[in-house]
Amino acid sequence: MLTIAEFRELVRAELGPHLARATPASAREFLDKLQLRMHEESGEGSPYTLDGDEGPLSYEEIVIQFFSRVLDYRPEQAFIMLWLLAFEQHFGILEEDYSRRSLSLFGDGEPT
Numbered sequence: 439m440l441t442i443a444e445f446r447e448l449v450r451a452e453l454g455p456h457l458a459r460a461t462p463a464s465a466r467e468f469l470d471k472l473q474l475r476m477h478e479e480s481g482e483g484s485p486y487t488l489d490g491d492e493g494p495l496s497y498e499e500i501v502i503q504f505f506s507r508v509l510d511y512r513p514e515q516a517f518i519m520l521w522l523l524a525f526e527q528h529f530g531i532l533e534e535d536y537s538r539r540s541l542s543l544f545g546d547g548e549p550t
Contacts, residue, residue, distance in 0.1 A: 439479060445518050448472065462533035469526050476518070 440448075452468045453460045495503075504523070508516045 439512070439515060440476060440518060442514050442517060445521075460529070462529045465525060465529040469522060473522065 449457070449468075453464060504519075508519050511519060
């Protein structure tokens with residue numbers, strides 16, 4: 439499993455010492471690569487499926503399941519998973535903001 443020191447080195451190697459190369463696109467690429475690596479190392483088998491016993495899960499149910507599972511992780515693994523989630527959320531919001539701004543500058547309609 440990845441240690442916090444190894445994680446810190448990976449983040450800084452990919453995104454710069456002070457995350458100067460972090461953009462929505464580079465963050466997404468980094469997150470996809472690292473989450474795949476962590477999943478493969480976890481030995482948990484197949485990736486999450488989005489269907490529950492009673493049909494498809496809502497976004498809220500998926501997030502609640504994630505938080506529930508993280509409570510059982512080793513502290514280092516939980517820290518990394520929660521950092522990655524916060525990082526992903528930040529850049530998701532930033533990307534939405536960029537999209538709204540570009541629509542208002544270049545688009546001819548209201549953003550969705």
